[in-house]
Amino acid sequence: MTSLKYLQGYPASLQEQVRLLCERGHLQAYLSSRYPGSHSVQSDKTLYTYTLEVKQAYLKNAPGIDKVLYDAKLDVMQKALGLHTSISRVHGGKLKAKKEIRIASLFKDAAPEFLKMIVVHELAHLKEHEHNKAFYQLCEHMLPGYHQIEFDLRVYLLWRDQEQNGPAIS
Numbered sequence: 001m002t003s004l005k006y007l008q009g010y011p012a013s014l015q016e017q018v019r020l021l022c023e024r025g026h027l028q029a030y031l032s033s034r035y036p037g038s039h040s041v042q043s044d045k046t047l048y049t050y051t052l053e054v055k056q057a058y059l060k061n062a063p064g065i066d067k068v069l070y071d072a073k074l075d076v077m078q079k080a081l082g083l084h085t086s087i088s089r090v091h092g093g094k095l096k097a098k099k100e101i102r103i104a105s106l107f108k109d110a111a112p113e114f115l116k117m118i119v120v121h122e123l124a125h126l127k128e129h130e131h132n133k134a135f136y137q138l139c140e141h142m143l144p145g146y147h148q149i150e151f152d153l154r155v156y157l158l159w160r161d162q163e164q165n166g167p168a169i170s
């Protein structure tokens, strides 16, 4: 059985399609035909600028972000694709929440669509904490086709695991 841990929650028919791609060794072809590009957002500094540009375009009035950084230790799926944290720090006796967005380092090498998707996801959390309908509407607004791209990102993660660990099929 192919482990489709990234695709739990999707319809069985969709999972079956991916399973077939997997078994036939077609995952890479599927991904590279749809997402052939790369991007130059390689440092924390450019990631911060990139994120603020998206925020300025769509979420001008949402709370500000203090920091955006790549995190090599971040487990993408465990934190539901990203990590949104507010760190409380003491500032002159006053407690001030610091907004920080961490993006898993694997997105450096991922297609630009996937980077955009994860940034949009994290930004949407500035307004909606839960993964509810309003949250996904906001994601779609910032990135049309968001749902398909999130699905394909999960396929990408599956492919990446296979590359690193050998086929998940036994």
Ligand SMILES: [Zn+2]
Pocket: 080, 081, 082, 121, 125, 131
């Ligand atoms: Zn989330």
